[in-house]
Amino acid sequence: MKLRLVRRVVPLAAAVAALTAIPTASATQSTPARPGSHHQFAVGPQYDTTHVYVAPGTEQAFVTSWTSTFGGTTIGPVSTQVTPTPSRTLSELVVSPVGTLSVFDYTTPVPYPFGTERTGWLVTDLDQAVRAARADGATVTVAPFADPIGRDAVVQFPGGISAQLYVHNTPTSYPALSSVPENRLYLSPDSVRAFLDSYLAFTKGRIVSDDRHADGAAIGLPGTTYRLIRLISGFGTTTVTVTDGHLPHPFGLETTGYGVPDLGATLDRAKTAGATVLWGPVSAGGQDSAMVRFPGGYIAEIHTDR
Numbered sequence: 001m002k003l004r005l006v007r008r009v010v011p012l013a014a015a016v017a018a019l020t021a022i023p024t025a026s027a028t029q030s031t032p033a034r035p036g037s038h039h040q041f042a043v044g045p046q047y048d049t050t051h052v053y054v055a056p057g058t059e060q061a062f063v064t065s066w067t068s069t070f071g072g073t074t075i076g077p078v079s080t081q082v083t084p085t086p087s088r089t090l091s092e093l094v095v096s097p098v099g100t101l102s103v104f105d106y107t108t109p110v111p112y113p114f115g116t117e118r119t120g121w122l123v124t125d126l127d128q129a130v131r132a133a134r135a136d137g138a139t140v141t142v143a144p145f146a147d148p149i150g151r152d153a154v155v156q157f158p159g160g161i162s163a164q165l166y167v168h169n170t171p172t173s174y175p176a177l178s179s180v181p182e183n184r185l186y187l188s189p190d191s192v193r194a195f196l197d198s199y200l201a202f203t204k205g206r207i208v209s210d211d212r213h214a215d216g217a218a219i220g221l222p223g224t225t226y227r228l229i230r231l232i233s234g235f236g237t238t239t240v241t242v243t244d245g246h247l248p249h250p251f252g253l254e255t256t257g258y259g260v261p262d263l264g265a266t267l268d269r270a271k272t273a274g275a276t277v278l279w280g281p282v283s284a285g286g287q288d289s290a291m292v293r294f295p296g297g298y299i300a301e302i303h304t305d306r
Contacts, residue, residue: 038128038131038132038135039124040124040204040234041121041123041124041125041128041129041132041165041202041234042121042122042123042124042203042204042233042234042235043122043123043124043234044122044176044234045099045177045180045181045234045235045236045237046095046100046174046175046176046177047100047122047174048100048119048120048121048122048235048236049093049099049100049101049102049119049120050099050100050101050102050118050119050181050255050256051101051102051104051117051118051119051120051164051255052101052102052103052104052296052298053104053106053110053115054103054104054105054295054296054297054298055296055297056105056106056107057105058105058295058296058297059077059090059092059103059105059296060077061274061295061296062103062294062295062296062298063077063092063094063103064273064295065270065273065274065275065294065295066094066096066101066273066294067094067096068269068272068273069266069269069270069273069275069294070096070097070098070258070260070266071096071097072094072095072096072097073094073095073096074092074093074094074095075092075093075095076090076091076092076093076103077090077091077092077103077105078090078091078092079091079107080148081147081148082104082114082147082152083110083111083114083145084111084142084145085111086108086111087106087108087109087110087111087114088106088107088108089104089105089106089107089108089110090104090105090106090107091103091104091105092105095174097177097178097179098177098178098179098181098258098259098260099177099179099180099181099256099258100174100177102120105296113141113142113154113162114142114154116162117154117162117163117164118161118162118163118183118255118256119163119164119183119255119256120152120163120164120165120166121163121164121165121166121235122166122167122168123165123166123167124167125167126144126151126152126153126165126166126167127144129153129165130143130144130153130155130165132202133155133165133202136198136201136202137157137158137194137197137198137201138155138156138157138158138198138202139155139156140153140154140155140156141154141155141156141162142154142164149168149169149170150166150167150168150169151166151167152164152165152166153165153166157195157198157199157202158191158194158195158197158198159185159187159188159191159192159194159195160191161185161187161195161199179258179259179260180236180237180259181236181237181256181257181258181259182236182237182238182239182256182257182258182259182301183235183236183237183238183239183255183256184238184239184241184254184255184256184257184301185238185239185240185241186240186241186243186247186251186252187240187241187242188242188243188244188245189227189242189244192227192229192240192242195240196229196240199231199238200231200233203231203233203234203235204233204234205231205232205233205234205235205238206231206232206233207229207230207231208230208231208232209228209229209230210227210228210229210230211227211228211229211285212225212227213225214226214227214228214284214285215284215285216284217282217283217284218282218284218285218287218289219241219243219247219251220247220248220251220279221246221247221248222282226241226242226243227241227242227243228240228241228242228285229242239257249278250278250279250291250293250299251279251291253299254291254299254300254301256300256301257289257300257301257302257303258300258301258302258303259303259304259305260302260303260304261304262304263281263288263289263290263302263303263304264281266302267281267290267292267302270292270294270302274294274295275292275293275294275295276292276293277290277291277292278290278291278292278293278299279291283306286305286306287303287304287305287306288303288304288306289301289302289303289304290302290303
């Protein structure tokens, strides 16, 4: 049964950026962190949001299409500033069974480097997490800054993979997801080792599988193979696609993969809601999958395990 869309507008202080919150931990100073020596910073995958930057003026069309496809509830939209330098965006949180999204529809130019971060990760302590990220080989591309409801920073792991870290001041609670989304990364053979060392140290993650002969049909290249690495951590699941970069459109443009119980029914709902199937469905690697573009330009991988 499709979940009923619930929309409500909330005050500015309750609907910004990722729009999730836990009490901010004390930022006590400590000695510099050693690689991998820190505690777990993750809170839970339902608090980790995919950052969706839609084409100007399309926020409502995107949110309606997404919730019509997957169900869910929304908080916002609200016009606010979520960057440390002047800007303006309509910001909306979408809490759906397959993942949480922070949607941004900018009414001003987007200040660099915002828009390059893939996800927002709720952490237990922002200052300690930033120190640990540095110690684990990441760079801090946006130093900690205050927003109307908390604090944020952006870090970049080797290979150019960026994530926004955040804490908020007012606690809230979201239910566990029915399906934990995949953070889908594309890397070159030259960067994958440094990325794994840094990413796994910071996330306290582990490698679930490393298939050096995965079926290329899953990335639009039937008859070929590629390396597919699956990771898991407190921040959820991550798939790392290692290729020579010879990828057909739209592979590499998606940031997240979403698991559903019935791919065909989900694609039917998506098309009815204004989305376009760009590739598939295709069967490969124990999954049926497709690539879908939603109104506003957001591209997502959707799959069902066989």
